[in-house]
Amino acid sequence: MLKKSLVLMSVAAAFYAQAQDVSVIRNTVDAYSSTPMVGSAKFNAMAGSNGALGGDASSLLTNPAGLGVAISGEISGTLSVSGNKNTSAWAGSSINYSKTNTDLGNVGGVLTFPLMTETGWKFINVGVNYSNQSLDNYVESPGNSNLIYDFDTNKSSSLSGHAYNRYGYLSKTSFGVGANYNHSVYVGAGLNFFNASIDQYDTAAFNSLQNGSTEYFSKQNTPYFERSSGFSATLGVIGKLNPNFRVGAAIETPTFWTIDRNYNFYNDANLGDDMAYEGRRFTSPLKATVSAAFVASKNFSLNVDYTLGLTKPKYRVDGGAETELNDFFKDNYKNLSEVRIGGEYRIKQFRVRGGYSFVSSPFDALTISRFNDAGTSSVDQSYNNLILNNRNLLSFGLGYDFKSFYVDASYQNITSKYSNPFLRGVLNGNTDSAYYSPSNIVTSDSYAVSDVKNSRNNFFLTFGWKF
Numbered sequence: 001m002l003k004k005s006l007v008l009m010s011v012a013a014a015f016y017a018q019a020q021d022v023s024v025i026r027n028t029v030d031a032y033s034s035t036p037m038v039g040s041a042k043f044n045a046m047a048g049s050n051g052a053l054g055g056d057a058s059s060l061l062t063n064p065a066g067l068g069v070a071i072s073g074e075i076s077g078t079l080s081v082s083g084n085k086n087t088s089a090w091a092g093s094s095i096n097y098s099k100t101n102t103d104l105g106n107v108g109g110v111l112t113f114p115l116m117t118e119t120g121w122k123f124i125n126v127g128v129n130y131s132n133q134s135l136d137n138y139v140e141s142p143g144n145s146n147l148i149y150d151f152d153t154n155k156s157s158s159l160s161g162h163a164y165n166r167y168g169y170l171s172k173t174s175f176g177v178g179a180n181y182n183h184s185v186y187v188g189a190g191l192n193f194f195n196a197s198i199d200q201y202d203t204a205a206f207n208s209l210q211n212g213s214t215e216y217f218s219k220q221n222t223p224y225f226e227r228s229s230g231f232s233a234t235l236g237v238i239g240k241l242n243p244n245f246r247v248g249a250a251i252e253t254p255t256f257w258t259i260d261r262n263y264n265f266y267n268d269a270n271l272g273d274d275m276a277y278e279g280r281r282f283t284s285p286l287k288a289t290v291s292a293a294f295v296a297s298k299n300f301s302l303n304v305d306y307t308l309g310l311t312k313p314k315y316r317v318d319g320g321a322e323t324e325l326n327d328f329f330k331d332n333y334k335n336l337s338e339v340r341i342g343g344e345y346r347i348k349q350f351r352v353r354g355g356y357s358f359v360s361s362p363f364d365a366l367t368i369s370r371f372n373d374a375g376t377s378s379v380d381q382s383y384n385n386l387i388l389n390n391r392n393l394l395s396f397g398l399g400y401d402f403k404s405f406y407v408d409a410s411y412q413n414i415t416s417k418y419s420n421p422f423l424r425g426v427l428n429g430n431t432d433s434a435y436y437s438p439s440n441i442v443t444s445d446s447y448a449v450s451d452v453k454n455s456r457n458n459f460f461l462t463f464g465w466k467f
Contacts, residue, residue: 021219021433022421023164023200025328026387029362031196032228032257033284033313033336036131036172037061038105040078041462045397045410046342047355051291051305052238052248054186057108057129060174062289062305063250064188065236067127067178070110076464080105080132083457086139088420090450091373093142095161101134103169105460120182127176127190135168135198139420141450147375149206151440157206159375160214162422162448165201170194176234186238194230194255199223204423204435204442217435217442219425224263230255230284238291248291254311257282266436273436281316285309285336302343309336332364342395351399351408359391368421369446378446389418397460406464414456421447 037048039058050059054066056074082105085098108129115121143160150156176190202219236250259280266273288310293303313329315322342355367382397410424447425434435442 021202021222022387023166023202023222024325026164027166027198027200028282028313028325028329029333029388031135031168031170031198032230032255032259032282033309034170035061035252035287036133036170038078038080038131038133038460039129040076040106040108040464041397041408041410041460042344042351042353042399043106044412044458044460045353045355045395045408046303046344047340047357047393047395047412049291049303049305049340049342049355049357051236051250051289051303052246052293053295053301053303054178054238054248057110057127058106059178059188060108060127060129060176060190060192060234061131061172063236063238063248063291064127064174064176064190064234065178065186065238065248065250067110067125067176067188068123068180068186069178069238070112070125070127071123072466073109073111074464074466075109076107076462077104078106078460078462081459082134084134084137085455085457086137087453087455088139088141088450089452090142090448091144091146091375095140095142097138097140099136099138101136103132103134105133106131106462121179122183123180125178125180127174127178129174129176130171131174132169132171135166135170135196137164137166139164139452141420141422141448143205143207144371144373144375144448147371147448148209149442154210156209157215158209159423159448160205160207162204163201164420164422165203166198168196168198170196174234184240188236190234192232192234192252192255194228194232194257196226196228196230198226198228200226202422206442215437215440217437217440218264218266219435220432221263221265224261226259226261228257228259230257232256232284244295246293246295248289248293250289250291252287252289254286255284257284267432267441278318280318280322283314283316285313286311287336299346300344303341305338305340307336307338307340311335332366334360334362334364336360336362349401351397351401353397353399353410355393355395357393361385361389363387368449370421370449371446381449383419383449385418386421387418389416391416404466406462406466408460408462408464410460412456412458412460414458416454418452418454420450420452422450423448
């Protein structure tokens with residue numbers, strides 16, 4: 001039974017006793033603390049691994065020093081077809097949901113300026129890159145007829161399902177400059193401008209045991225609608241150890257976000273149900289990337305990137321909500337860690353590429369109070385994959401160089417499995433995270449937790465022109 005007198009949560013998850021929505025935590029990491037990595041089809045085929053290779057505008061996504069590697073100008077555009085599938089399982093049932101988006105994924109260009117001087121400086125190159133990705137993600141978890149909520153003595157309902165529904169996009173526009181010193185050392189700098197749009201819903205559905213009708217409930221302060229912008233700067237260097245080996249390093253400042261949010265609230269003592277506005281300031285983690293590349297010849301190259309987050313997400317404190325968020329990330333967030341490996345082999349004018357990347361889980365193990373599958377009681381359980389988890393990416397691609405023009409195509413498969421908590425909502429004094437319908441309120445001291453498998457299949461097609 002969904003009652004307020006269930007087992008208390010452990011100290012490790014005390015954050016969840018407050019009014020924050022799980023989706024706020026997920027979006028903080030998944031959207032505002034990540035960097036769009038949709039580059040050209042070549043970049044995507046190599047899993048975004050080019051930190052010590054460079055040579056085109058996609059370098060602005062990893063190491064702007066790669067702009068200095070270019071010896072001719074070029075411009076390209078990339079069509080992106082992204083498929084997202086979630087399978088959510090709980091209490092012996094599962095629900096699948098798939099969605100495909102087609103959009104302009106990337107546009108980039110480089111202008112090269114040879115330096116006719118007697119010094120070692122050979123080129124000064126200027127680049128611009130626009131990267132765009134969908135944030136759409138719908139996670140619907142099954143219901144459980146054994147999980148019953150008593151509204152009063154004459155009305156009881158069973159949980160028929162829950163959904164986190166997110167619509168939106170994340171884009172990054174970068175401007176950079178790179179320089180080539182004696183074809184052995186390359187340096188670069190970039191400015192990055194971000195835009196994000198997030199519409200987030202958190203909805204539970206209950207079926208009446210009396211007449212079978214379905215009633216829908218929204219979590220307090222949802223749905224919310226965020227329109228956000230941010231900026232960061234990047235510095236990088238690439239050096240040739242010898243004709244076959246290169247190393248690179250880059251550092252990207254935190255992204256400084258301005259978040260404008262509108263949200264629905266319910267059951268206010270003075271205003272009832274209405275909409276409110278708030279502005280937030282958020283700082284994403286500082287990131288550093290080190291790279292190494294092996295260039296056997298003009299026909300084969302291999303690159304490895306390692307990116308590490310050096311700080312933690314942080315909100316400017318304007319009230320209790322930001323303090324709670326900061327305390328949670330301070331105690332439970334693990335610094336971002338990502339490895340990317342990519343290679344290219346050339347057969348005359350044909351190109352064959354492949355890559356792999358691994359992103360570690362962003363959170364330490366968390367212990368929460370959850371309902372058992374029978375829905376009859378709650379227990380404390382520790383999860384090492386709560387809300388988000390490790391992500392694996394496999395990619396490959398083909399290309400053909402027509403000298404002045406080129407065409408590239410690539411495919412990515414991205415998978416992740418995580419435990420998805422939902423339904424917990426309390427109504428206690430100044431803390432209100434309950435679920436509301438126009439006529440009823442649902443509160444719960446415990447979570448229901450589904451197992452989610454996320455699979456993304458992305459296709460990219462790039463047309464480019466060299467000049």
